[in-house]
Amino acid sequence: MSDTTRVNNQKINWFIIQQRQKSRMTETNLSDIRYRKQQLATFKLMLENNQDELLNALYEDLGKSPEEAYVSEIAVLLQEIDFMKRELTKWQRPKRKRHVRLSSFSKTSIQHHPYGSVLIISPWNYPLHLALLPAIGAIAAGNSCFIKPSEYAPATAKLLAQLVENYFSPDSLVVVTGDASVASDLLELPWDFIFFTGSKKVGSIVYEAAAAKQIPIVLELGGKNPCIVDETNLTPAVVQRIIWGKFLNAGQTCIAPDTVYVHESVYDKFLQLAADQIKAFYGSQPIHPSRFGRIAHDKQVEKIVGYLKQGKIYYGGHVDTTNRFIEPTLLTDIPADSPILREEIFGPILPVIPYSDLATLVRQLKSFPDPLAVYVFSKDKKSIQFLKSELRSGAFSLNQVILHAVSSHSPFGGVGASGFGRYHGMASLDTFSYLRMDYENLLPFNIQKQYPPYQSNDINLLRKWRRWLF
Known part of the structure; x- marks a missing residue:
């Protein structure tokens, strides 16, 4: 099999998994907070049950001491999971309002809705933390994810791929390993959202790829602090x-x-x-x-x-x-x-x-x-x-x-050259979901002055009653 054929087959496989993740949006009641919390619990179980293996991989990649690796990589993730599980029900509640106006009596409901299938491209400096923290937020918001970890932290990337395969269905979460060409191939797929952490140079490439397909994106870049x-x-x-x-x-x-x-x-x-x-x-x-x-x-x-x-x-x-x-x-x-x-x-x-x-x-x-x-x-x-x-x-x-x-x-x-978009806690729910407004008009009749043909004095009436029109 030629390299070109292998790459094309790989892309087809990714596309099939991605489409399954997208179709899952309609097959699963993603507004069911219990399901999302089960996914978060699976994240926690995966981290707690494999701490020694994760610490060893982080040491192999970056020489991190167990204490530093635990505090800066694992503990941060466990804290985020606990916080999201505790607050998610409250955050996800619809915001309901009623409106009384001259031409309408209506009610609205505003709620977070997941985007769908999310691509997360993560860097090598915190290869566990910066791969999973955005994924925790994305899944808490009801999405499914692909994670592309950095090839410069190979031990952590390999272990993460194995653990995710053991603990999650591909319909929920997939880890794809490989070099920059793999990331480039992934960017060709029709994602619903992209989250990138890394350098400004690569961030610009990812941003252009997302813009070409009108995909919403968050860039977490660096800077001289x-x-x-x-x-x-x-x-x-x-x-x-x-x-x-x-x-x-x-x-x-x-x-x-x-x-x-x-x-x-x-x-x-x-x-x-x-x-x-x-x-x-x-x-x-x-x-x-x-x-x-x-x-x-x-x-x-x-x-x-x-x-x-x-x-x-x-x-x-x-x-x-x-x-x-x-x-x-x-x-x-x-x-x-x-x-x-x-x-x-x-x-x-x-x-x-x-x-x-x-x-x-x-x-x-x-x-x-x-x-x-x-x-x-x-x-x-x-x-x-x-x-x-x-x-x-x-x-x-x-x-x-x-x-x-x-x-x-x-x-x-960040802001400007250091990136845009926010995550962690409630900000992750805001980032990885969009707000949909459901509107219902309850007025059984129309006020005819609202519609053509207009009379000569109607403009004065509209000015007088402007604040009650909408």
């Missing part, structure tokens, strides 16, 4: 939060504080505290596999190593390309035109830049694309309000990093 530390709020606890957030998952986090801007009066103190905190977290030899993760693939290692040459290494800088290890690094004295100050790093390098004037810093940051998050550590209310009003981002987080993005109570997403 600035972290501003002013002279009013530099403490060891503040530095501990920033260092944790930056070097979580070896810096491969789309909402990591990408660059820290520190007021010049506390700049030296910040650097010393940051170096001390890295040692406290990871020891003097973080290459030990239980202490620090690995970069996902060789191409990303090459990119990050290039960044190391764009400034002065204040702390760290050790590289082991064979094992895809880069030491947690603080970088200083970076020329203003260096790419590292404009490109998302996505690795364990933290540029630390001094600033003297907040307004000047804001003008500089406003010249960059909109980030997923802005982090501010300050006690100055005037400065905080100024930064809130001047900087556009998906989120503004005061005196903390990362945690705003893992709460089921808070919608997560």
Whole structure:
């Protein structure tokens, strides 16, 4: 069998499964919350029964310690499942209203309805979390899903495909593994909704494919998330939060504080505290596999190593390309035109830049694309309000990093270059369903002034009774 024939057969098989998922929309009472909750319970069972295997796969792909992998990948999913199961009945209730007007007496009912078959394309940095969290939302909203995990996290992708096949019917959930060509082939199918998490470059390709078929889409992209530390709020606890957030998952986090801007009066103190905190977290030899993760693939290692040459290494800088290890690094004295100050790093390098004037810093940051998050550590209310009003981002987080993005109570997403659309909790139901309004007119007769032919004085009557017309 030729490669072309094999690919065509594969596409046909996907199409058949997708059409079964679509037809299931009419065969199954998807408004039955009990059914959706059963699906969520299956997700939870799959995760709880296979934790060791999942942790091993995450370690194989990214060198994640069991503790970090559990908190950032599995626990987040379990929290989302519990929250969705608890709140779904309330969220799904129809919103009913009655309207009395001059020409009508009507009632309306507004309710969330699932789109149908959803394609989820997920990245390699959190290969379990970012594949399943949108799928949990999509299925809670009544949809069926295909998940295309990243080929750069092969162990997790393979295990996820096996587990989903064991726990779910293809009519509900399918995992398709493979490289970028597989994702490209999947994009040719007539999806009802697409959810993409990844780079801006690939996101643009997915967006164009969706636009060509008028498919609604969410893009969760990256960005350079600035972290501003002013002279009013530099403490060891503040530095501990920033260092944790930056070097979580070896810096491969789309909402990591990408660059820290520190007021010049506390700049030296910040650097010393940051170096001390890295040692406290990871020891003097973080290459030990239980202490620090690995970069996902060789191409990303090459990119990050290039960044190391764009400034002065204040702390760290050790590289082991064979094992895809880069030491947690603080970088200083970076020329203003260096790419590292404009490109998302996505690795364990933290540029630390001094600033003297907040307004000047804001003008500089406003010249960059909109980030997923802005982090501010300050006690100055005037400065905080100024930064809130001047900087556009998906989120503004005061005196903390990362945690705003893992709460089921808070919608997560970007703006502008960092993406569009929101999910988590109620926002997932809003995203993965559309609102349908059912309308019923209860007035048994017509008001003739509403219809042609109109008389000379009718316009004055319409003006007088305008607020009661509709």
